[in-house]
Amino acid sequence: MSSARLPGGAAQPLSLRQSEARDRADRIEVTSYDVSLDLDRGDETFGSVSTIDLVSLGGPTFLEIQPASLLSVTVNDFPVDLSRHQGGRVPIDTEPGSNRVVVDAVMTYRHDGEGLHRSVDPADGRHYVYAMPFLDAAPSIFGCFDQPDLKAEWRFRTRVPRDWVVIGNSPATELEPGVWEIGPTLPLPTYLVALVAGPYHVVRTEHDGIPLGLSARASIAAHLDHDAEEIFTVTAQCFDEFHRLFEIRYPFGDYHQAFVPEFNAGAMESAGCVTFRDPMIFQSRVVRTFHTLRASTIAHEMAHMWFGDIVTPRWWDDLWLNESFAEYMGARVTADATEFEDVWVSEAYSRRSWGLSADQRPSTHPVAGNGAEDAATALQNFDGISYAKGAGILKQLNSHLGDEVFFGGVRDHFQRHRFANATMVDLLEAWERAGAEDLAGFRDGWLLSAGPDTLELDRASGLIRLTPPPGERAGRHHALAVAAAPADRTGTWRVQRLVVDSDTVPVTVPTGAVVLDPEIETWAVTLPDASTLAALPDVLSTSTDPLLRASVWLSVRNALQHARLDPALALDLLAAALPHEDTDDGVGQTLAWALGAVVPVSQDPVAARARVHETAAACVAASQAGSTLQLAAFQGQVSACQEPALLRNWLAAGDRLPEGVVVDLDLRWRILVQLAVRGAIDRDELAAQLADEVTAVSQVEHAKALAALPDAAAKSWAWARFTGEVEVPNYELEAIGLGVWQVGQEHLTDPYVERYFEDLPATAEVRTGYLLAQSVGDFYPRWSINAGTVERARSLLGREDLDPVLRREVVDFTWDLERRLAVVEAFGSSGAIKP
Ligand SMILES: [Zn+2]
Secondary structure (H helix, E strand, O other), rough: OOOOOOOOOOOOOOOHHHHHHHHHHHHHHEEEEEEEOOOOOOOEEEEEOOOOOOOEEEEEEEEEOOOOOEEEEOOOEEEEHHHHOOOOEEEEEEEEEEEEEEEEEEOOEOOOOOOEEOOOEEEEHHHHEEEEEOOOOOOOOOOOOOOOOOEEEEEEEEEEOOEEEEEOOOOEEEEEEEEEEEEEOEEEHHHHHEEEOOOOOEEEEOOEEEEEEEEOOOHHHHHHHHHHHHHHHHHHHEEEEEEEEHOOOOOOEEEEEEEOOOOOEEEEOOOOEEEEHHOOOOOOOOOOOHHHHHHHHHHHHHHHHHHHEEEEOOOHHHHHHHHHHHHHHHHHHHHHHOOOHHHHHHHHHHHHHHHHHHHHOOOOOOOOOOOOOOOHHHOOOOOHHHHHHHHHHHHHHHHHHHHHHHHHHHHHHHHHHHOEOHHHHHHHHHHHOOOOOOOOHHHHHHHHOOOOOOEEEEEHHHHHHHEEOOOOOOOOEEEEEEEOOOOOOOOEEEEEEEEEOOOEEEEEOOOOEEEEOOOOOOOOOOEOOHHHHHHHHHHHOOOOOOHHHHHHHHHHHHHHHHOOOOOOHHHHHHHHHHOOOHHHHHHHHHHHHHHHHHHOOOOHHHHHHHHHHHHHHHHHHOOOOOOHHHHHHHHHHHHHOOOOOHHHHHHEEEEEEEOOOOOOOHHHHHHHHHHHHHHOHHHHHHHHHHHHOOHHHHHHHHHHHHHHHHHHHHHHHHHHHHOOOOOHHHHHHHHHHHHHHOOHHHHHHHHHHHHHHHHHHHHHOOOOHHHHHHHHHOOOOOOOOOHHHHHHHHHHHHOOOOOOOHHHHHHHHHHHHHHHHHHHHHHOOOOOOOE
């Protein structure tokens, strides 16, 4: 099965260029789509007929379609010569005035989470389908004019097996058994079209006149029922808050949230029918981090109903605005309106690190005006910069302008461009009309320049030093707090507020620890000075402010990444401080960081892993039995565990399993994967474990375990999946990549370092889009931390024929590897803090 070989003519589809989109929008206006899909003709292909009404100035243009076979295209009933179908495009001639274009084709289901994705649930063999047209995959579902500023009304008529339900942008009506009709919708671009079809389990309720729905696979129906109340509550609370802030009611009728299988992203904001990855329906006990993430994802997608769906960017170069805005509003509304008021702490441990890393990598780009000349480039800019950094600077702008001006501008923007398209300039003008002073400084300093500034305390000189990113001099203003630890453990912190807007700013330096930006208010890399670093065990174990502790851990991560902190000292800090941490985020995400970032660069990774294990065990001991804090710690302990006997004891719920811990589906597979890494389980037993409870989760974890086994057959099995010689669904591919490279298995994996760089270029022939980019990092030889691997990467990058998607990912992952190498080289023999 696969996806990836894109049908659609001899050549790969051409990516739409911004100039082409502009010309086409000048020539035509699409008024409506009427799409008929036949999903009841087997599991390989489906029928697709789109009838498109448009108004044209007349003359030539083109539509996009990537069919298995193109049956006919007509314009005003005249047939189009199909031999002109090239690169996913069909050139057509239009008449001045009204035109009707009809495209009839057989299309291929995809299995890579894009287009019309079809999957089989291993739990019961039932088939599920959903549409993922974003960013430019709509033409693999139906013939269309695929650009964000050609918005139209949509009607769908879908034929499906009789036991399926169909859900879309508007309520679906079953006209006769197996025939469903949706629409007409409000004006929507192609990328926001939704279609969810299959034997889904559906739960419904209503809030404030808005019908609400949830759906998930039948095999996880009980889990959806269990989680429904929490999801509906968050949804209702967020609707109330968005209505209060935006003063425009949600316009798309009912609001459905579909949890669908093998979804690549967290979720997609299709109007009226959001699709989420279905691991967000919890089949095992999870830590609070995941409840918080689910709530903020729900809020993020709801924010898009206004920002993206009511007002849509004209071109993909402004799509950051959708994401930055949804990310900021998602966190803010979650914090203010739901029980997950600690979302900013959670974001500090996860999203902010992601964004800061992305902003320091070679591929960094300005938040806005990211230079996306075509759709394929735009997709690559959906990184930590468009989300986390963009959200961070919108939060800064909000605190600078205040809510009255900020939301005044936003409401003006929504009203002016309702159901149409707009640009960044339109929004900046709306803010200025609402009373914002000249925003040029904000635009130039934060939106149009790349890379983070670095802030450090120069204790001897009594200065905060600002170092701009290489080659940039953005002239940014950082408004932040500086917190000084009390002299004794029971005293209070002294906080001074500063604006850092030049290379050095004087500051009153007390003795003891100083935390820069404890409230995480400004976008910058903060580094702890040596005295502060030495005092951190005390700071972290006595501070009662979880956001300050998150800020400290961020600075510790930065220090390691910049080779300013010995990994051995990072482990000391972990051991001293983490058993005092009382948030799931602090324990769980810091243990995960220790295993992923500290252990591999440690002089003795086995001993380092044992220290993480000890620390995790201490956290388990310090937590309440049965709490999610205990679960966060125990998950870390399992991942760090190197003793097969202990893993076996846990698996059998033996006497060493901490009281309050239950080995459920998730924990069982965490333990099994670690047994596989240690070679303490064989393939037969893994197969038996899978057979014992066949779920989509166990299928994926089973694949990870197979790839992690310490023998040559396991690595060669994994490699056949990487190269595409054997095709597997997207989640399994990712799991295999995460399983195949294990610290300590170098004797088995070393030959694959060279092969990775040899085999990678050809993966562009078997994969596309999200999965092509994702698998570069999943399979990158990240633990081969030596100059030879860096050299091999450079040599691959020297090849001119390397696919640009692959190139960008290899550049970034090689930069990450060089950072690890710098740490290893800096702390190879000594254990001191590097000044
Ligand atoms: Zn989004």
